[in-house]
Amino acid sequence: MTDQPAIADWLPHTPPMRMLTTIIQCTETHIQCSSQIAPDNPLLWQALFPCSGGIELFSQASGILFAQRNAAQTPSGFHRRPGAVVQVKSFELGDVEIPVGAHLIIESRYTGGTQDAAMFEGKVLFEQHRVFKGTVMIALFKD
Numbered sequence: 001m002t003d004q005p006a007i008a009d010w011l012p013h014t015p016p017m018r019m020l021t022t023i024i025q026c027t028e029t030h031i032q033c034s035s036q037i038a039p040d041n042p043l044l045w046q047a048l049f050p051c052s053g054g055i056e057l058f059s060q061a062s063g064i065l066f067a068q069r070n071a072a073q074t075p076s077g078f079h080r081r082p083g084a085v086v087q088v089k090s091f092e093l094g095d096v097e098i099p100v101g102a103h104l105i106i107e108s109r110y111t112g113g114t115q116d117a118a119m120f121e122g123k124v125l126f127e128q129h130r131v132f133k134g135t136v137m138i139a140l141f142k143d
Contacts, residue, residue, distance in 0.1 A: 007033075010064040012082050016040040020060050020106070028072065031065040033057075033106045037098060049098040054106075054124035054132025059085045062108040062120035066138055070115050083140040086117070091134025098126050116140050 007020050016038060024032040035057050037044075043053040067080060098104070108122035117139040124131040 007064065010067045010080070011060055012080070013060065016042055018060070019057055020064070023064065024105075026065065026068060028069060029065075029110045031061050031068075031108050033061045033064070035104045035106060037100050037102045037104070039100045041100070044100070047100060049100075049102065051093040051096065051098070051131045053098075054093070054104075055085075055088060055091070055134070055136070057104060057106045057124050058108060058120075058122055058132055058134070059136055059138070061106040062122070062136055062138055065108055065110055065120065066118050066140075069110060069118075073115065081140045081143065083138050085136050086139045087135075087137040089135050089137075091132065092130070093132055094126075094130045096126055096129040096131060098131065102126055104131065111135070113137075 011018055019035050020033045021036045022034045024034060037049045041049060043049060105125045108120045111119045111121055113119055119135060119137050121135045123133040
């Protein structure tokens with residue numbers, strides 16, 4: 001996979017909705033990212049980031065892994081395509097207060113799929129507390 005790509009190169013999101021801060025490591029089947037909760041985060045509620053927001057963080061990390069996998073499989077014909085989470089299943093939300101400025105770790109693992117749709121499982125952690133754990137399916141839109 002590529003060395004420390006810019007998050008903006010892989011996600012169509014713009015700040016403040018682009019919530020990932022750093023790609024820590026990425027292989028063909030696994031990605032680990034970090035996120036620092038910004039004061040302008042659109043998901044804040046009463047100055048806290050909700051555990052349900054972990055779904056968005058996990059989906060963004062999974063989207064980067066999906067795009068990088070597709071780029072590695074078809075380097076000459078790759079172009080970034082928008083997509084959407086079409087399924088969230090088998091998920092658990094934590095019960096932890098996440099303040100502005102908090103650093104979260106996001107991990108996603110590719111479990112199968114095609115270049116048009118794929119499944120990912122993983123988790124979001126805050127100070128070793130689980131914020132989110134689950135599985136998502138991401139589908140890319142046709143050109």
